[in-house]
Amino acid sequence: MSHVVLKPGDTPLPEWRRIYAGAPVRLDPASLPVIAEGARAVERILARHEPVYGINTGFGKLASVRIDDADLETLQRNLVLSHAAGVGEPTPKPVVCLMMALKLGSLAQGASGVRPATVELLERMLGAGLIPVVPAQGSVGASGDLAPLAHMTCALIGEGEIDTPAGRRPAAEALRAAGLPPLVLGPKEGLALLNGTQFSTAYALAGLFEAERLFQTALITGALSTEAAKGSDAPFDPRIHALRRQPGQIEAAAALRQLMAGSAIRASHLKDDERIQDPYCLRCQPQVMGAALDVLRQAAQTLGFEANGVSDNPLIFAGEDVALSGGNFHAEPVAFAADMIALAVCEIGSIAERRLAMLVDPALSGLPAFLTPRPGLNSGFMIPQVTAAALVSENKQRAHPASVDSIPTSANQEDHVSMAAHGARRLLAMAENATAVIGIELLAAAQGCDFHAPLQSSDALEAVRKLVRRSVPALDLDRLFHPDMEAANAMVRTGAVVSAAALPLPAVA
Known part of the structure; x- marks a missing residue:
């Protein structure tokens, strides 16, 4: 199959269908400057030393807890590990591939504040056929598909398991064999990878x-x-x-x-x-x-x-150096669509x-x-x-x-x-x-x-x-x-x- 070139925010459904059918994925290079500017905006926001949800605070009910700058990397890693709490059978690999591509297209719009290297690793894993093992149960479809996306993100940081062309392996071993260093999460990156409706939308x-x-x-x-x-x-x-x-x-x-x-x-x-x-x-x-x-x-x-769309939270608006916290992670549109498909x-x-x-x-x-x-x-x-x-x-x-x-x-x-x-x-x-x-x-x-x-x-x-x-x-x-x-x-x-x-x-x- 020829490659699908993901155009963030403008990829038609037939292209997503091709990804589900196994077509390889490439990210439109034009998105790279937008991604980089979003990451720089996070750095500028942090430099103000003001509390911003998900960047230098706790999560959910713990949003009022301020996190020191020295602990921001640990904050994001802990978020991923603690949220990888899914159960059940592994999600079918075509669905995981589609989920990864959906997350790639979302992050590449620059509103999540992740670095280009983070997006590149996700793209390279897809290209190499490194598919995280994602338990299928555990999401309620709000605050993002947290548990499934956490299992996906675990693979990026060298935790959990990955299905490779040579079989299932521990994530760290699979990344090493492919010559890919595990990701060290920067500020907000764990939250950006976990927040979103990509698991529900892929299914x-x-x-x-x-x-x-x-x-x-x-x-x-x-x-x-x-x-x-x-x-x-x-x-x-x-x-x-x-x-x-x-x-x-x-x-x-x-x-x-x-x-x-x-x-x-x-x-x-x-x-x-x-x-x-x-x-x-x-x-x-x-x-x-x-x-x-x-x-x-x-x-x-x-x-x-x-x-x-972008279903992350908070969202980064680089032109204004603003992080706005909202509720785009709530998957009600997807839930209604899934119900309609089920009826049909x-x-x-x-x-x-x-x-x-x-x-x-x-x-x-x-x-x-x-x-x-x-x-x-x-x-x-x-x-x-x-x-x-x-x-x-x-x-x-x-x-x-x-x-x-x-x-x-x-x-x-x-x-x-x-x-x-x-x-x-x-x-x-x-x-x-x-x-x-x-x-x-x-x-x-x-x-x-x-x-x-x-x-x-x-x-x-x-x-x-x-x-x-x-x-x-x-x-x-x-x-x-x-x-x-x-x-x-x-x-x-x-x-x-x-x-x-x-x-x-x-x-x-």
């Missing part, structure tokens, strides 16, 4: 990127299920959606029409089908999927702002499961029971639908808004928090559940269309069916189903289904 962005893939794939499987059930495409007529004026709905309907264009299966039942209306899971796809698209786009806008992922999987349930029911689909040529002796898709129902139910439970919760911390100094971190963390697990649901629908819809042979669907949907049949043969007699499901899940997870359709589908960001 939320990862969830957003996965949700876009799910959305596009579910449009395809939804069209294929409509074909399998010989459903009508009349509900996708543009005149219907123009009257409602919902942008996502209009785009989703257009995508479904495009996916089904030229289908011989569709044409075969325009005159002969006695059904007046299809179930909502077919007929209302534009309304449901369009609403999900609009919500995901709103979340993308919020996260685009957050990715390019839940609904995308929910309506997909309803299409699957419709296909296995002969009274609704007109197809053999459970999509097997010989039901009774064979169970066909009976239990895969049960699995999909279980996954959808699990996602419903996880979709409860995280942002409505708050619990006071730090002796009530931080008395309202966002819970953005666990709101964002759940998204990857929810996306994996929805991936499996859509994968099962993909198999069922392809099987349903098999019963209409020799009639074929559109070119786009036939290309998807061929993709499926290259790995999963049609189900005649019952066989071990799990390998088929794993193969289908991989097609969804990797974006192979979207690539096979080879049509421009609505994008989130």
